[in-house]
Amino acid sequence: MTRPLCSAFREAAPAGTVADSAELELTLRDAAERGGRAWPGVRVDELTFARFLGERVPGDVAPSLALGELRIEELYLCCACLAGSKAAVAELDRRFISDSARALGRFGQSPESRDEALQLAREKLLSGTPPKLAQYSGKGALGGFIRVVVVRTALNTQRSEKRHVPRDDDLLATRIAEDSADPELQVMKAQYADTLAQAVAGAFRRLTSEQRNLLRLYVIDQLSLAELGKLHAVDASTISRWLTKVRTRLLEEAQSELLERHALRPSECASVMRLVRSDLHLSIARLLQTEPAGTVEV
Incomplete structure (x- = not known):
């Protein structure tokens, strides 16, 4: 048949x-x-x-x-x-793209700046090479996906005017001074480099699209807790709890990867987890930079 x-x-x-x-x-x-x-x-x-x-x-x-x-x-x-339906584009504009203007409004942008960001985002979504909309996987809400594209477009237009400085509120980093000078730690980094990278990558894949998007805005775009709170309509303390929860899950999933997939002994796992905790922020930044931004949904 x-x-x-x-x-x-x-x-x-x-x-x-x-x-x-x-x-x-x-x-x-x-x-x-x-x-x-x-x-x-x-x-x-x-x-x-x-x-x-x-x-x-x-x-x-x-x-x-x-x-x-x-x-x-x-x-x-x-x-x-993507097939060129004018009726579909009109629905996308009405239901999703225009609605994203509220997210930009929370950052105090002028109407002119919002309009410019929306137009640029619309072009990326529908006319890019390839169109950003083609990256929507259907695993998260379309509204969240488009909101991310709009917000990141607005942030990119401001980037030349905004010089990023090292943040002092990094909830993902565990930068222990003695670790960087610990000879044993340096030996372990060389010995377990591949295992470490695979474990963190596996843990990262197990995060939800919402959690990965939160990390992208925090780590790559360097939004503050207050700015993230405005974007998600919650207070900064709630964002702090969300990020702490993501960090905890990453560590738990990385440990599971080490024990289940790499068959490390408990003593070996404890040593590698020390590495995971010390380099978590840098590891996540690398993973976020290699993942297409458009695949992250909220």
Whole structure:
């Protein structure tokens, strides 16, 4: 039996994905119908949408299960925008891009600055090379994804005027002076360099998109606790608790990676965890710099 949606999905899915079943064909058809119902007046060819979804599923998870974790309706709107639908672009403007102006307003920007940032962000989302909207994975809220693009665009326009200085409120760093001069620590760094990098990278991947975005704004964009509080409509102490929670989770996940995947003995794990704690801020900064900003969602 011919299953055209499965075929289109498989064309874009990771190599080796098993994507040819009556169940998946129905799932893909239902996804297209759900998208159409969510956005009256916006239409996407079913085969085009099936390929779009295929690009966003991992190769090691059953397609039907992977699709169940995605925000289908929001992906449908993105697919339509990228396909050139004027109706879809109008919905994106109305429901998401314009709404992000409130986030910029919390930073005290003038209406003119907000308008400029929104226009630049809109161009990045829809006309970039490639369009930033194509990086939306469907795993987080589209509104949060767009808000991140808008805020980071606004920050980038200010960067030439704002000289960053070392911060004194770093909740991620554990810079113990004696560690840097400890010969034993330096030997361990050389011995466990690859293991350390893999453990922290594994821990980083286990963070939620919301947690990674918070880290990006804090570590890379260097927003203060107060600025992050304004962006998320909470006070600075709440942001401090969120960052402390992220740091704790990173350390716990890194330890799990060391014990489970690298089979270190408890004594070895304790030594490597000392390294993780001492270099956590730099490790996270490197990971954030190598991850496309647009993939981070809130």
